[in-house]
Amino acid sequence: MTYNILQPVTENGIAIVTISRPQALNALNTAFFEEMNHLIASLAADNSIRAMILTGAGKAFVAGADIAEMVHKSAEEGSDFGRLGQRTFDALGNLPFPVIAAINGFALGGGLELAMACDFRIASSKAKFGQPEVNLGLITGYAGSQRLPRLVGLADALYLLTTAEIIGADDALRIGLVQKVCEPEMLMEETLRLARQITAKGPQAVRKIKMVTRQGLNSSFGEGSELEAVHFGSLFGPGSEGEEGMKAFLEKRTPQWN
Numbered sequence: 711m712t713y714n715i716l717q718p719v720t721e722n723g724i725a726i727v728t729i730s731r732p733q734a735l736n737a738l739n740t741a742f743f744e745e746m747n748h749l750i751a752s753l754a755a756d757n758s759i760r761a762m763i764l765t766g767a768g769k770a771f772v773a774g775a776d777i778a779e780m781v782h783k784s785a786e787e788g789s790d791f792g793r794l795g796q797r798t799f800d801a802l803g804n805l806p807f808p809v810i811a812a813i814n815g816f817a818l819g820g821g822l823e824l825a826m827a828c829d830f831r832i833a834s835s836k837a838k839f840g841q842p843e844v845n846l847g848l849i850t851g852y853a854g855s856q857r858l859p860r861l862v863g864l865a866d867a868l869y870l871l872t873t874a875e876i877i878g879a880d881d882a883l884r885i886g887l888v889q890k891v892c893e894p895e896m897l898m899e900e901t902l903r904l905a906r907q908i909t910a911k912g913p914q915a916v917r918k919i920k921m922v923t924r925q926g927l928n929s930s931f932g933e934g935s936e937l938e939a940v941h942f943g944s945l946f947g948p949g950s951e952g953e954e955g956m957k958a959f960l961e962k963r964t965p966q967w968n
C-alpha cells in the first residue's frame with residue numbers, strides 16, 4: 711500500500727510513524743483509518759519490531775476527527791465512523807509491543823482518544839489536550855468516554871469531557887494523562903530513549919507483560935493472576951528467555967536475547 715498520510719520508518723526495531731496531514735492539523739479521516747489498519751497489520755506480522763512511536767507533523771499531534779468529513783454523516787454513518795475508530799484504536803493498543811505517543815502539539819478529540827489508545831504518552835511542553843466534542847454538540851466517538859476515566863479517574867475525565875477545557879502539558883502530567891513532559895526539541899530524543907530502554911529488555915518478556923497487564927484489566931483479579939502465572943512459567947526452561955536472563959545475572963554478564 712502507498713501511504714499518503716502516514717510516514718512509517720523503522721530504526722533498530724523501533725517503528726516511528728508520523729501522521730502527516732498538517733493542512734488539516736492531522737485530522738482523522740477515512741483514508742487515515744485505511745492506512746492505519748494496513749500499517750497495524752503489517753507491523754503486527756513483523757517479529758523484528760519491538761516498539762512503536764506515533765507522532766504528528768507540524769503543530770498538531772491530531773486535532774480530532776475530520777469535522778469536514780463528519781458534518782454530512784447520518785446517525786448510522788456517525789456510529790459506523792465511531793466503530794471504525796474504536797476497532798482501529800483497539801488494534802493499535804493490542805499490538806504485541808509497546809506503543810508510545812510522542813505528543814508534539816494539539817491532541818484534541820479523536821486525537822486525544824488516539825493518544826490514549828497507546829501504552830504511554832510523552833508530551834512536548836507545548837502540547838495541548840482536550841475533549842472539545844461538546845463544543846460541536848457531539849460526544850467522544852472513539853471510546854474516549856471509556857479510556858479517559860480509566861486513565862485519570864472519573865472526576866477529571868468528566869471535567870474534561872463536559873467543559874471542553876483545553877489543558878497544557880503540566881496539567882496533563884498532574885492528572886496522569888501523560889507520563890513525561892519535555893522541551894519540544896527533546897521530544898523525539900526522549901521518546902526514542904524510552905523506546906530503546908524497553909527494546910534492550912527480554913523481547914518475549916516485554917510482549918508478555920504488555921499482554922497480561924492489558925488483558926488482566928478486562929478480567930477479574932483472579933483470572934488476570936492466573937494468566938500471569940501461565941505466562942510467567944512460559945519464560946522458563948531450556949533455551950528460554952528467562953533462563954538466559956537469570957543465567958546472565960548470575961554470571962555477571964549482559965544477556966544475549968534471541
Ligand code: HXC
Nearest residue numbers: 733734735737773774775776777778792819820842851852
Ligand atoms: C477538520 C480541522 C480540524 C478538524 C483543524 N482543522 N482541526 N479540519 N477537522 N478536527 C483545520 C482547520 O479547519 C484549518 O483549515 C486548519 O486545520 C488549521 O486550523 P486553524 O483552526 O486555522 O488553526 P488554529 O487557529 O491554530 O486552531 C487550532 C485548533 C482549532 C484550536 C486546534 O483548529 C480547532 O479548534 N480545531 C478543532 C478541534 C476539535 O474540535 N476537535 C474535535 C473534533 S470532533 P483551513 O482550511 O481553514 O486552513 C472529534 C470526535 C471524535 O474528534 C470521534 C469521532 C467518531
